[in-house]
């Protein structure tokens with residue numbers, strides 16, 4: 001091939017290459033796929049290319065994802081220590097009339113027989129009971145004679161000493177809530193309906209959770225379905241499971257299941273709410289006795305707490321006595337102390353039933369249940 005033909009051939013090949021390359025470069029569908037749009041973009045149509053719109057289409061038409069309802073927030077109640085001091089204003093409101101009367105009477109210049117009688121009447125009026133009232137008056141008379149003249153501070157200390165002594169500062173008031181190895185502590189709550197029994201179970205669960213324990217609630221008050229519903233509400237607020245049965249189910253079987261589940265799930269404490277119908281003493285004895293027996297097949301019953309409404313006075317005390325006769329009560333929960341000026345019931349109920357008041361209810365709020373402390377109680381009655 002001569003050089004001229006060769007040059008012409010090379011030039012023709014070069015032109016061909018440029019034409020083919022240019023066509024290839026201009027062909028559609030060879031572009032790199034762009035990066036996915038940031039969330040929320042590129043799915044709404046509008047300015048995007050056809051490819052992007054087609055790819056985004058499934059997302060745009062996907063059924064809306066149903067949002068799960070927000071889980072209820074689990075509350076962490078405050079610890080129980082010092083609660084009575086924090087709640088003393090509740091007591092003061094209802095009790096200071098008694099405290100003020102007593103201090104005024106004892107501060108009189110002359111304390112004659114009539115004055116001492118008035119003091120005794122004021123004590124009896126506060127539901128302290130006749131025998132303890134007489135005892136207090138007798139002691140105070142002797143001390144006042146020894147003292148001679150009395151300053152208001154001395155009068156207050158004298159009275160405080162007498163009231164605390166009658167309440168019994170050394171009675172064992174601690175709740176037994178420690179688990180036994182892998183077995184939970186079991187607390188049974190008994191008492192007449194309407195005294196605040198179910199509310200007490202709920203508040204007690206909060207007390208224990210606030211003190212760092214895990215709790216399971218047993219709704220063995222199968223007589224009133226609303227009581228179980230109430231417990232479920234209390235439990236859900238602090239993350240405590242509730243074992244309940246059908247309305248009218250055997251209370252003992254619910255209590256058994258509750259303790260069984262408590263053992264299996266290794267909670268620290270099981271609180272069992274019971275029905276408090278005062279049908280007949282034998283019926284009550286059978287029912288509570290059976291509940292206790294079946295529970296004891298799996299765990300020790302550490303506390304049987306009797307709930308008593310402080311506003312019901314003698315009548316409430318009479319009913320409470322029936323419970324104390326059919327089960328071995330280990331402690332009293334005195335509710336509604338915020339609604340009575342008769343705080344002396346603490347003294348009477350302990351004497352009558354022979355068990356210490358361990359907890360007091362001072363309102364309808366969830367954390368208005370406090371461990372009972374005699375000194376703080378008397379301080380609240382007498383005012384600071």
Ligand SMILES: Nc1nc2c(ncn2[C@@H]2O[C@H](COP(=O)(O)OP(=O)(O)OP(=O)(O)O)[C@@H](O)[C@H]2O)c(=O)[nH]1
Nearest residue numbers: 193194195196197198199227335336361362363364
């Ligand atoms: N003021 C005040 N009210 C209280 C206290 N304790 C409970 N109550 C109220 O008393 C009412 C009765 O309480 P419940 O717990 O339903 O009574 P219960 O004894 O369980 O009654 P049953 O479930 O029928 O056995 C409720 O309105 C409570 O809020 C308290 O210490 N102070």
